[in-house]
Structure formats: C-alpha cells, structure tokens
Amino acid sequence: xxxxxxxxxxxxxxxxxxxxxxxxxxxxxxxxxxxxxxxxxxxxxxxxxxxxxxxxxxxxxxxxxxxxxxxxxxxxxxxxxxxxxxxxxxxxxxxxxxxxxxxxxxxxxxxxxxxxxxxxxxxxxxxxxxxxxxxxxxxxxxxxxxxxxxxxxxxxxxxxxxxxxxxxxxxxxxxxxxxxxxxxxxxxxxxxxxxxxxxxxxxxxxxxxxxxxxxxxxxxxxxxxxxxxxxxxxxxx
Ligand SMILES: [Zn+2]
Numbered sequence: 001x002x003x004x005x006x007x008x009x010x011x012x013x014x015x016x017x018x019x020x021x022x023x024x025x026x027x028x029x030x031x032x033x034x035x036x037x038x039x040x041x042x043x044x045x046x047x048x049x050x051x052x053x054x055x056x057x058x059x060x061x062x063x064x065x066x067x068x069x070x071x072x073x074x075x076x077x078x079x080x081x082x083x084x085x086x087x088x089x090x091x092x093x094x095x096x097x098x099x100x101x102x103x104x105x106x107x108x109x110x111x112x113x114x115x116x117x118x119x120x121x122x123x124x125x126x127x128x129x130x131x132x133x134x135x136x137x138x139x140x141x142x143x144x145x146x147x148x149x150x151x152x153x154x155x156x157x158x159x160x161x162x163x164x165x166x167x168x169x170x171x172x173x174x175x176x177x178x179x180x181x182x183x184x185x186x187x188x189x190x191x192x193x194x195x196x197x198x199x200x201x202x203x204x205x206x207x208x209x210x211x212x213x214x215x216x217x218x219x220x221x222x223x224x225x226x227x228x229x230x231x232x233x234x235x236x237x
Contacts, residue, residue, distance in 0.1 A: 002034050002041070007053050009175045010041055012230045017094065018049030019233035022182050027096040027167070029182075030080040031175050033058065034091075040084050045072040061085045063145060075143045079169055082148030083155065090171040092178035095142075097167035100189035105162035111188065113206040114195060118188035119218065120159040120181050122211025127162045128154045140166045160185050176222045183229070 001007065010031050017023045025047045033039040038061050043051045057073075058066045063081040065073055080093045104111040105127055113121040130138050133150035142148050142163075155161035155169065159181050162168045170185055172178030195203045206214065 001056075001058060004053075006031055006034060006041070006175070007056050010043075010056055011051055011053055012226075012234060013092075013094075013175050013179045014043060014048035014051035015233040016179055016226075016229040017096065017182060018047070020183050020186075020229060022094070022098050022186050023048045023096045027094070027098075028074050028076070028080075029094045029175070029178065030059075030077075030092065032084050032091040037084075037088070039066070040080055040093075042074065042077060042080055045074045063148075076141055078145050078148030079142045079151060080148075082145060082152040083169070083171060086149065086152035087155075087171065089173060092172045092175040094170040094178050094182040095167065096170070096182060096186075098182070098186040098189070100186050100193065101162060101168045102165075103193060104189055105164045105166070105168070109196070111160070111162065111185075111192065113211050113214075114188055114192045114203065116206070116210075116214035117218065118184040119206055119211040119214035121185070121188060122206060122208055122215070123158045124156075125160050125162060126154050126156065126158060127164055129164050130166070174222075176226045177219075179229075180218070180222050180225060183225070 013029045017029060027048055030040050030042040040059050041056050042059055043055045044057055061081045061084055063077045076095055079095050083090055083093050111125040113119050128151050130140060134147050142151055160168055160170050170178055170182040172181055
C-alpha cells in the first residue's frame with residue numbers, strides 16, 4: 001500500500017464529499033497509486049461517509065482487487081479503472097449522483113461556468129449517453145470495462161462528464177483538486193438553474209479567458225477549502 005498520507009486524504013475525501021452533499025449512501029472516490037500507476041485505491045462497497053483507512057483496497061486497471069479477502073466491491077469500479085487507463089494525467093476520480101447536476105444530463109441545457117469557483121467547467125462538460133455504448137436496456141450503471149472505456153473516451157480533456165439519468169464523474173490531478181471540482185460542480189449546477197429561472201433563460205457565463213485565469217488562481221488555494229471541509233467532516237482541531 002502507498003504512503004499513509006494518501007490513504008488519509010482518500011478517507012477525508014470520502015467523508016468530505018458526503019458531508020458536502022455531493023455523495024450520499026452512493027458514489028465513490030478513488031486515487032491512483034503514486035508508485036504503481038497501473039493501480040488505484042478505492043474503498044470497499046459502502047457509504048462514503050463511513051469509510052475508514054481499513055476499508056481502502058487496491059485495484060488493478062482491469063478493476064480487479066489485489067487482495068479482495070471476500071469484501072464486496074463497487075459495481076462501478078470500472079469508471080475508475082478505465083479513466084486511469086485512458087488518462088495518465090488523472091490521479092483522482094469522483095463518481096457521484098450529485099442531485100443539482102442531474103437536470104443538466106437530461107436536458108439540452110449545457111452545464112457552464114457561472115462563477116470563478118467553477119471555472120474548470122470552462123473546458124466543456126460532455127454528456128455521456130449510456131444507450132450509445134450499452135444499448136436501450138442497461139440499469140444505467142457503468143458495470144463493465146466496455147462502458148467504463150466509453151465513458152473515459154467521452155470525458156476527454158474535460159474535468160467533468162455528466163451521465164444522463166445517473167450523475168457525473170469528476171477527475172483531478174490530485175484528490176484535493178477532484179474533491180474541489182466535485183463540490184463546485186454541484187454548487188454551479190444549483191446556481192446555474194437559479195440564474196436561468198431568474199434571467200428567463202439569459203445568463204452571462206465566464207468566457208474562455210476568464211475561466212482559464214480563474215482556474216489558475218484557484219489552483220493556488222485548493223488547500224484552504226480542503227482544510228475547512230476536512231474539519232467539518234472529521235472534527236478535530
Ligand atoms: Zn454512479
């Protein structure tokens with residue numbers, strides 16, 4: 001297993017995403033193994049808000065557990081394995097059913113950056129249609145490597161991909177960045193829906209330059225909300 005600090009960050013990520021309302025009983029977050037890039041770390045199948053260090057397991061990029069010991073695995077672990085396989089720059093992945101995001105996956109309204117905190121959405125937010133890869137009769141879950149590979153292709157160089165009628169997947173170069181993005185994707189969706197209502201459908205979004213510059217600025221302060229959210233989720237001083 002990798003250094004305890006990464007396990008600690010991954011446990012905190014589970015608790016934070018739960019505390020912030022991005023995940024509930026469902027959803028999961030993983031990290032690529034820093035020394036073994038063809039492996040990743042993910043909890044056993046359980047509610048993220050209850051995850052402890054003992055629940056973190058190691059997987060290969062086929063989605064197989066290295067030391068399963070009879071533990072139940074997340075059905076959707078192929079989201080993680082296939083994204084790590086296709087995108088070497090990605091080191092953390094969040095799958096959630098983030099409620100405010102759902103409407104943007106089922107309508108023609110694109111999710112766009114409404115303010116500086118969600119400027120990473122400026123890279124575009126594609127929508128994954130599971131019927132294209134899995135036909136008309138799936139249970140909507142990414143439950144095999146083929147569906148995971150199709151999703152990994154859809155996200156491309158974006159930070160977020162929406163899954164129609166399911167939720168969204170957020171990636172990052174670090175666990176902290178992925179958590180930051182997952183939280184602000186949910187906030188952006190809520191604010192964008194409100195602005196669309198208030199503005200009768202007319203909303204001014206960040207332009208590409210604003211989005212790029214604001215993203216750079218945010219990169220330098222990722223630890224500020226992380227420390228706050230961690231304290232709120234885990235307690236302590
Ligand atoms: Zn899911």
